[in-house]
Amino acid sequence: MDSIVETDPKKAILIKGARLHNLKNIDVSIPRNQLVVITGMSGSGKSTLAFDTLYAEGQRRYVESLSSYARQFLGKLDKPKVDYIRGIAPAIAIEQKINSTNPRSTVGTSTEIYDYLKLLYARIGKTYSPISGNEVVKHRVSDVVDYVLSQEKDRRFLLLAPITISDDRDIQKSLDLLSKQGYARIKHKGEVLRIGPEMTDIGRSFDLVVDRVVVKKEDEDFINRLAGAIDTAFFEGKGTCLIEEADGDQRIAFSNKFELDGLVFPEPNVHLFSFSNPYGACPKCEGYGDVIGIDEDLVIPNTERSVYDNAIAPWKGESMSVYRDDLVNNAYTFDFPIHKPWFELTPEQRNLVWEGNKHFTGLNAFFQKLEEKSYKIQNRVMLSRYRGKTRCNQCSGTRLRAEASYVKVGGKSITELVDMPIYKLAKFFDELELDPHRTEVSKRLLLEIRNRIRYLLKVGLSYLSLNRKSNSLSGGESQRINLATSLGSSLVGSMYILDEPSVGLHPRDSENLIEVLKALKALGNTVIVVEHDEEMMRAADRIIDIGPEAGTHGGEVVAQGTLSELLKSDSYTARYLSGAMEIPVPAKRRNGKGHITVLGARQHNLQNIDVTFPLQVLTVVTGVSGSGKSTLVNKILYPALQKKLGGYGQKAGHHKTLEGEFGFISHLEFVDQNPIGRSSRSNPVTYLKAYDDIRNLFASQKLSKLRGYKSKHFSFNVDGGRCEKCKGEGDITVEMQFMADVHLECDQCKGKRFKKEILEVQFHKASISDVLQMTVDEAISFFQDHKADKIASRLKPLQDVGLGYVALGQPSSTLSGGEAQRIKLASFLGKGQGREKALFIFDEPTTGLHFHDIRKLLDSFNALLGKGHSIIVIEHNIELIKSADHVIDLGPEGGDKGGQLLAFGTPEEVASNPDSITGRYLKQKLR
Missing domain, CATH: 3.40.50.300 (P-loop containing nucleotide triphosphate hydrolases)
Known part of the structure; x- marks a missing residue:
């Protein structure tokens, strides 16, 4: 068609x-x-x-x-x-x-919601003093005029400007200057005095009488004269003017300075809320939100322990135990639970340990002391042991200077809003009530903010916060954010x-x-x-x-x-x-041999759950987006098991312990969607080690022997046979000033990667370049036809995992995440029966797979399981979930509403569990 x-x-x-x-x-x-x-x-x-x-x-x-x-x-x-x-x-x-490598890029900036929030806070935000909690107000001339006109007609007032004469100036000369400027009176100690000679006994502070006011309503001349006098009073009083009743009973102060409680506040503007601008960015972390400092995870490595049980690593040992003892012995005076595990402490209690009080030295002061005496080698060693990339303690990861958090809309600062999950942010803006003036000013801004938040909810990202870094998102999350931005x-x-x-x-x-x-x-x-x-x-x-x-x-x-x-x-x-074809439901589920259990998983949003993974079966971990699947498997199980088996890797996320029958596993294989090689020359045939055999084959041809060509001459990684201009890349990279680099075909080798004389060596009319351009299917057929069965068998696993269409020499950078994952799987399948028993962990292997390809993938999984290996898969695809032996379902929602173990067991058991959201969809496929 x-x-x-x-x-x-x-x-x-x-x-x-x-x-x-x-x-x-x-x-x-x-x-x-x-x-x-x-x-x-x-x-x-x-x-x-x-x-x-x-x-x-x-x-x-x-x-x-x-x-x-x-x-x-x-x-x-x-x-x-x-x-x-x-x-x-x-x-x-x-x-x-x-698509963002900028460490300052966040969900908020990439969706443009943060741009609108900055404008909202700059236009309608109210500033509150952190000392008294009162609103900081800057009075204008019109505010003072409105106050006077609100008083009764014919009521009398004095308009005063507070004056302070500096110590280096003569009092009498200052008064004479005021007199020459047209001022006739001052008020001092409740008395109105006429300015005259020899008034040095009044001191250096007094109130200058700028005007005497008799309230008149709807008199244009009076209002204009009053406004001019108020402006003068603000000038003479250096930003402050006073309205006092003529009888001295009542006095009101007005200030056109943005200050309160002895603090001067910056007036809200867009730059104050921008962490990409030096004016608004936190001075310590420069708007990144994290710094190289003391890492809490290193200071408290085991959060299961209490302070009494030496949870604080640097306070162990004889020389440092005095700091721990001070806290433990005095804890009763400020009601601190020394026997409670660290992870159960409230944020306030943890903060107390870091800040300290008069009874004990906090961790911040402890490390500050070490810094001050860093000339001692033992102090430098200890500091390096606990240093890492950590949240900035000055802005607490909010990226903004402290003054930005004093500005509030609806009782919340912008720093509080960006740390909320999107669903909570949506609730805040739905319930936001403003006065008529602010409603009118912010109408368009609120419309844009609410629309964009609604789209983020619709694309399944309710669990993210606006402060989440763009480069920490998965490919799917990044794509859906771009989609929501396009809708907005x-x-x-x-x-x-x-x-x-x-x-x-x-x-x-x-x-x-x-x-x-x-x-x-x-x-x-x-x-x-x-x-x-x-x-x-x-x-x-x-x-x-x-x-x-x-x-x-x-x-x-x-x-x-x-x-x-x-x-x-x-x-x-x-x-x-x-329904003419289908991925069949397995006739029988495998029973596991041995198990591994993660106890007390509580990293990120996991709710202190215990999860058991049976071995030598296909286990699928599922749940809605953001429910905690990747955290459980990739951040806790994988690194913790790696350490148990004697390997090295990243630090495991917070959990109590790992139990199980580890004898059923000899090593781990983590098959993610990262590229198969960092080099642009990396490709499927080099990754499977089949290229060595192909090079040897070409080196054994008659022409190669006549010319003295060795295996290395057919490599595009070393000098000898490769094209010298493109260094075996096949293309030339042209660096662009304003856009992504452009790759142009090499005009010397025409993209063939090798010198002309090397291409003259052929195996059954195919040069080394021709072989690299063959698909896996073509290459297998070609080598089988010409009795090179060893090479064909090396390539066969690629065909088995559904990658028969990939060219042997296709650069790894052009492969999708799903393709890269399947090439890794093919490499494991090709390593033969002699391997010891492994545990394979896959992260969404069905990415980019058609129904028919999923069927092939399951055949590959069955081949691994048949060899006695174990497989754990993070997956959403119902076709793969229904084919599992054991399902672990997390939820019920994403973010802080997730992280619970909803259901586990065979697909049939999960499908019959009323709490499982996955079960509802699974039920339709199990018939």
Whole structure:
């Protein structure tokens, strides 16, 4: 099915003759202002069509529209291999990339909510003194005029300015100067005195009578004269003026200085709330929120212990125990629980240990003493032992100078708001009540803030806070934040292209995501989603199915149309959606041999839970986004088990202990979605160590022996055979001044990586470059045909995990997270039966996988389990969850509403548990 359905470019985006990568000269019609899903098996050409063809052409046309001056900095963007694309709209790509490396970038800044918050606080914020808690008010001339006019008609007042003559000036000369300026009287000790000679006995402080006021209503001349006199009184009184009744009974002070309780406060402005601006940033951490200082996790390494039981590591031992003894022996005087575990102490009690009091030296003062005597080697050693990246103690991680927290809206400072989870922030703004003036001033700002918060809730990010660093987010979270930001900006007539937005989302949250995409469509945008999620496909207005399989066996439009039209086709997608094909529920669940139990897990939002992981089975940890899955497995189980097995790694998150039968595990394999190699030369064939055999094969050819070529000549990592210009990269990197670097094909080797004479060496008419450009499927067939079975068998695991479409020499930087994960899995599968028993930990391995690919992945898992290994998977995909032997479900929600163990057991047991949200969706698949 490759005919264009709609041929009017005003109604559809028309792609004719797309043939980039594996696309086979296909024609596609994408209707405008619709939700369109592009699906198909991994490697079938979906992303090539959506991003490398459609989005790339949109970008190229944008660059072409710029001036010749701007284009010289951007480089030339190549036209995608396509006959034409018509009806294209301005393109916005939202990919699974953590696109910010700026350590100051936060969820608040990237969604623009923080920009609106800064404006809100600058315009309507009230400043309160930290000493008295009273509002700091700056009076204007109009405030004093309003006060006078509010008094009874004909009432008499004195307008006074407090005067203090400095010690270096003569009192009489100062009075004479006031007299020459036109002032006739002063008030001193309750008496009004006329300025005259020899008044030195009045001292250096008195009140200058600026004017005598008789209240008149609705008299324009009186009001103008009064305003002028008040302005003069503020000037003479250096910011202060007094209104006193003529009989001296009542006196009111007004100040046009922003001060109270002896403190001068900065007036609220946008820069005061900006941590990217030197004016507003915390002076200690410079707006980063953390510093190199004393790390609390190192000072209190075991939070299970109490202060009495030596929880505070630096206070152990004879020489330092005096500090601990002072606290323990005096604790009764200030009611401190010395026997309570550290993790159960209140924030106030922990803070007391750090700050200290008159009875004992706090930790801050203790380390300060060590700093002061750091000339002693033992003090320097102790300081280095407890130093690390830690939260700034001056701003407590808020990034702003202290004065910013004195400004409040609705009783909350901006620093309190950014630390709230999004769902609490939404409640705060829904319930916010302001006076009529502030309501009018902030109307537009509040509308933008509430809209953007609502979109964050809809894309399943209610558990994040605005202060969360952008570079700490997962790819899926980052993508959904970009999606929420796009919704907030309300663009119209654009083309949004999304790369699997459902990644990292529980099925419950996917429903909300679909609503968000429909809202984006309703604004008048074309929404194109590269996706495998079943619910997303069922919600789409149109589905374009690319296939039939992957790599050279893909690249065709096998079906396109509505869901009902798609189901009439015979594609893999249609067969799985119709039920003709399915991932079968295992006939029998495996029983575990041995177990590992994490006791008292309480890192981040985990609620002091005990979780048991059975071994030699497939265990899936699931739960809604932000429920604590990654914290439990990646931050506690993995590092704690690594240490138990004698390895080294990151510090385990807070938990009581790890128990279990460790004899069933000899080592750990953590299979995450990070790239398979840091070098741009890293690729699948080098990672699987198959390239060594391929190089040896080429070095054994006749021409190689005649010319003296060794195995190293066929390596692109060392000098010898590689192209000298691009150093074996195949392309040249051109550094751009204002944009990302551009990679251009090397004009010397034409992207082939090797010297011309090296390429003359061939194995059955294929050069080393030709072999690297083969897909895994092609290479296996090629080597088997020519009796190089050893190389073919090395590559076979890649085919088994569904990566037959990947080129042998494809740079690791171009592989998706899911592909990188499966290459690691293939490397483990290829290591043979002789390996000792391992525990494999996978983080969302179904990322980027079609139903048919998940089936292959499960076959790989079964192969590992068959060898006696154990597997723990963090996953949301119901197809994989239903195939597990044991399910651990966390929840019920994300953030501080999560972290509880809701259900555990076989998928059937979890499905029958009424508390499990995952169970509701699992029940539909277990039939």
